[in-house]
Amino acid sequence: MFTSPAHAQTEWAPVGATWYFNRPSFSSSGSYVLFESIKDSVINDKDVSVIKVTINGVTPVSHEYIHQHGDSVFYFNSHNNAFYLLYNFSAVAGDTIVVHDSYTKLTPAFFHGEDSIEGFIYRVLEVDSTFISDRWVKRQKVESLTTSWGFTEFNVHAYILNGIGSQLYFFGLTGAIPIKFYPSMLRCYDEPGFSFINPAWNHECDFISAAGNDPKEADCRVYPNPVDDIARVHLSEPIETLTIRSIDGRTLQTYTPLQQDASIVVSTLRKGSYLIIITSKHRNISKIIIKN
Incomplete structure (x- = not known):
């Protein structure tokens, strides 16, 4: 761990800044979430950076709004x-950061898939600095607390970089669902005169895999996806149970088809993303399905 020198205030989301986040399992091939700071604006008398969010730089998700006050960064709901306070770089080891302490409906770029989350709280474990692109960058090591949203999976640590955000995902993630279903790794960050490439990423920032789904799951299909009313599931061996869960882990429906093909009724579910757990004698397979 390095002790940091004194830092001048870091500007967040200057116009032209871009973030690339890995998005491994929402589609049939690996893809990415792109954040682009496109302009400055004002909301409720506060200066904001306007962040355009897309999938693969093409499919629109939303526009998000970031406000900076000193060492604190807020997102607009x-x-x-x-x-709401998202990052606080005046915090010291042991401080708890409360983003939301009650049920809250999130904005689209959270990719939460549910109408609301129960809370978003995390704790700062350590504060130090790391050297990136010819400058020292203040860094916080954090852990999520027992709420439905945070910056890490439960019992796992992660880093937040001043001026960049989480090295996993800018708006956090849930600890209730396997991390592979979320934007879950910052590939790259770039702004004029400064850039960061995650050491864990070894491709171009805008790389899109053509490899497709996990070959061990090639014989499992859930279709159509997205779906309006009825989804069909096929597996090359008898399906013992099918479970539909919300993104925060609640069990919503359970089926016991005991055959290779099954239908599930989703017409009563709200629009959003859901997890389907497909269990056979030999495997447990998780799939994300999107309800229109």
Whole structure:
């Protein structure tokens, strides 16, 4: 661990800044979430950076709004017409950061898949600095607490970089569902005169895999996806149970088809993303399905 020198205030999301986040399992091939800081604006008398969010730089997700006040960074929640603290780089080891302490409807770029989350709280474990692109960058080591949202899976540590955000995903993730179903790794960050490439990423920032799904699951299909009313599931061996869970881990439906093909009724579910657990005698397979 390195002790950091004194830092001048770091600017967040200058116009032209870009973030690439890995998005491994929502589609049939690996893809990415792109954040682009496109302009400055004002909301509720506060200066904001306007962040355009897309999939693969093409499919629109949303526009998000970031406000910086000193060492604190807030995101704007349009559902509540309010700003919420997301990062605080004045925090020291042992401090707890409360983003949300009650049920809250999140903005689209969280990729939460549910109408609301129960809470978003995390703790700062250590503060140090790391040398990136010819400058010292303040860094926080954090852990999520027992709420439905945080910056890490439960019992796992992660780093937040000043001026960049989480090295996993800018808006955090849930600890209830396997991390492979979320934007879950910062590939690259770039702004004029400064850039960061995650050492864990060894491709171009905008790399899209053509490899497709896990070959061990090639004989498992869930279709159509997205779906309106009825989804069909096929496996090359008898399916013992099918379970539909919300993104925060709640069991919503359970089926016991005991055959290779099954249908599941999703017409009563709200729009959003759901996890389907397909269990056979030999395997447990997890798939994400999107309800229109």
